[in-house]
Amino acid sequence: MKLRVRPSRRRFLTRAVSAAGVLTLSGCDALSRTTWFPRLLGAGEKLSQSAQQLLTPRRSMAQEFTEAERSPQFRSNGTSMPDSPEYEALAAREFADYHLQVGGLVVKPASLTLAALRALPSRTQITRHDCVEGWSAIGKWKGAKLAALLDQVQVRPEARFAVFYCADPMGDNGTDLYYESIDMDDAFHAQTILAYELNDEPLPVKNGAPIRLRVERQLGYKHAKYVMRIELVDAFDHIAGGKGGYWEDNGYEWYAGI
Amino acid sequence: MPTENVAAGVRTGTYLYYRHTLPVRIMHWINVVALTILLLSGLNIFSAHPALYWGQSSYTGHGPFFDISAREKANGDLVGVTRLFGREFVTTGVLGASAGDDGDLIPRAFPSWLTIPDARWLAMARRWHLFFAWVFVLNGLCYLVYVVASRHLARDLAPTKTDWRSIGASIIDHLRFRHPRGEEAKRYNVLQKLAYLAVIFILLPLVILMGWAMSPRLDSFLPGWVDIVGGRQSARSIHFVVAWLLVAFALVHVFEVIVSGFWNHLRSMITGRYRVDAEARDETAR
Secondary structure, three states, rough: OOOOHHHHHHHHHHHHHHHHHHHHHHHHHHHHOOOOHHHHHHHHHHHHEEEEEHOOOOOOOOOOOHHHHHHOOOOOOOOOOOOOOHHHHHHHOOOOOOOOEEEEEEEEOEEEOHHHHHHHHHEEEEEEEOOOOOOEEEEEEEEHHHHHHHHHHHHHHOOOEEEEEEEEOHHHHHHHHEEEEEEEHHHHHOOOOEEEEOOEEOOOOOOOOOOEOOOOOOOOHOOOOOEEEEEOOOOOOOOOOOOOHHHHOOOOOOOOOO | OOOOOOOOOOOOOOEHHHEOHHHHHHHHHHHHHHHHHHHHHHHHHHOOOOOOOOOOOOOOOOOOOOEEEEEOOOOEEEEEEEEOOEEEEEEEOOOOEEOOOOOOEEOOOOOOOOOOOOOHHHHHHHHHHHHHHHHHHHHHHHHHHHHHHOOOOHHHHHHHHHHHHHHHHHHHHHHOOOOOOOOHHOOOOHHHHHHHHHHHHHHHHHHHHHHHHHHHHHHHOOOOHHHHHHOOOHHHHHHHHHHHHHHHHHHHHHHHHHHOOOOHHHHHHHEEEEEOOOHHHHHOOO
């Protein structure tokens, strides 16, 4: 039995290992650009969603903080001023003409003014906003409980998702309006609110005025800003890119729990 | 040259010893692949916000204790800057600013040859990272069940009383790059055991736990549990630091493998067979 590796074979193996290293890394990049491989990697999202839903109760509450723990400023990320004439007109009159449309799989579709939204049962919470990029900021939010609004419009039993259509165009020429979607567990969650105040002031334009969704057990991009319309649906594959949100259509996870 | 340990009943001469069982070998290599991808995709994710903070949020009034950025000189050239505890280091070419597709410097925290994917692409890096996180966690769980059930942990990894007494000698041996030979090489030495145990039971669980701490949903498991380590941003910093401690372990591990018989160790982790030279003189004669 030969116990020692011959020098020639050793050289070959060394080269093979370093070549494999280079090939593997460029292979990873080639794989990233296929359609099938990222879809396979997406299995991780499904596993994470199932595991997180198994580990934490449906109604588990996100951590809340004290006034002193608030961030000095609440960072604005993504859109800080929607580039659309319609939005600019609304903002110019301090959203006096704003109406939130609620429709889809509901018994009583509704159109609510800001005053009507403010009249709904509200919740105030100091929570941490976790951006997918990695940073966090703590702010105090006040808003209408989404559950109260959904009870008012009477969601039909076949509804599975709430879709939020926003005012901010993400593409050039006013195209690709931002949108997001959440499931019914998150929609009826106690901390899910349509926020109209940040740190005791009316919600600033840079943070999503007049209405921003807070869905505290999810990453930042799920918290849609500039919400104009809510639609209850049983599926979202027919909406825009079909993945349930603007960033989801651009490769991010629909389930943003991690 | 000592011709040590040729005790009664012990085989003499050079022979192959079955060192690593098939499950251990498979799990070892799955771990190599998973941890490598986790590190490289993690560096891409970090590049989306290349700054580390201590506390619950990134906006506490204190700046980051570590950050990587790019600055433009008066002539328009990019300078990569890395800051640690207020000290500034110019790291152009590697950190902060490194070569883009066309070879020109572009602002990016880690260079493209150190990230998966090569381009700054957070969505794709997260897919790689969160998929291989599962590969790594499930592999790790299988490993834990296996080492307990097979008694590999108790038999080969747990330090014995003799081990604890030999710790001083073992440190000196390591510093002098003197490695056990013959029958002694068949078992792990005490520093090796402690290093493996620290990685298996401290660093790896910690890196997983700090990953979970970054999840808003898992933070709701017991609201406030992430404050044990100082908050979510502290957890993110610990996740990053532990990742580099694991890199440090891997470097020392590979170094030790090289200096104590690279091909012999590599073969034993592929085929399971490890060559034992009972008589050192025999080796030179071959």
